[in-house]
Amino acid sequence: MASTVKYLRVPPNSASLEEARRRVFDFFKTACRSIPTIMEIYTIDDVVTPSQLRSIVASEIRKNAHISNPKVIDMLLFKGTEELNNIVEHSKQRHHILGQYVLGRPEITPDSATKDQGSEYLKNFFRSNYF
Amino acid sequence: MASVTASSVKFSSVSCLIKQNQLSNLKKASLSFTGNGFQSRRLPVLRFRVACAAKPETVMKVVDIVRKQLALPEDRDVCGESKFSVLGADSLDTVEIVMGLEEEFGICVEEESAQSISTVQEAADLIEELLEKK
Numbered sequence: 001m002a003s004t005v006k007y008l009r010v011p012p013n014s015a016s017l018e019e020a021r022r023r024v025f026d027f028f029k030t031a032c033r034s035i036p037t038i039m040e041i042y043t044i045d046d047v048v049t050p051s052q053l054r055s056i057v058a059s060e061i062r063k064n065a066h067i068s069n070p071k072v073i074d075m076l077l078f079k080g081t082e083e084l085n086n087i088v089e090h091s092k093q094r095h096h097i098l099g100q101y102v103l104g105r106p107e108i109t110p111d112s113a114t115k116d117q118g119s120e121y122l123k124n125f126f127r128s129n130y131f
Numbered sequence: 132m133a134s135v136t137a138s139s140v141k142f143s144s145v146s147c148l149i150k151q152n153q154l155s156n157l158k159k160a161s162l163s164f165t166g167n168g169f170q171s172r173r174l175p176v177l178r179f180r181v182a183c184a185a186k187p188e189t190v191m192k193v194v195d196i197v198r199k200q201l202a203l204p205e206d207r208d209v210c211g212e213s214k215f216s217v218l219g220a221d222s223l224d225t226v227e228i229v230m231g232l233e234e235e236f237g238i239c240v241e242e243e244s245a246q247s248i249s250t251v252q253e254a255a256d257l258i259e260e261l262l263e264k265k
Binding site: 025028033051065 | 199200222223224226227230231233234242
């Protein structure tokens, strides 16, 4: 698992957006390549498939796709790598992984959580205070 | 005999043709690598396989993975020549597709080769190359 200890010494900032983009892709590839390990450690084979995990990682990266400052991207990558390291070295537990990444995504758990609550009023009520 | 001629013209290299020991064939094939006119009786399928080096099954698998990844509807035609950007994939999608192919075929794509992939056909060719090297 040499690829996961990359950031013990913090690398210099990315010189340009292009280099930051390359680092993002490297991070994504490292994450994808550690997916089989993760599935084995936390025994989530019956809950998600590797390709679903890949799309979860991609959607997390895409949440910050609008950032254009290379330093901010470096910081986000640092946090991402730290999170990946924590997961791979089994510092987390199964319910952390499932709760943070798997559940609540409409593609993976097709809305079994929201049962038919009743009226439109109640739906709005459960969603927020102001409607 | 037909299979020998088929393989020799597919690789389109003169060294393979020498195996046939027939000067007439040598002259015919060297004049026109894609000369289907002379040999169309014996090699009817060559017409479709002039430029691609990847097997059709590989291309089909790649197309499947691409379709699933980009959630394309069935009527959107994905062939060997479609570029990923045309199909609506941004760069992260392309990397994800490459990772999906890595998992599917059990290969490991190098950094530089991954950057240069822009169409479905190139991806299939790269996969074939890596599968052969294994």
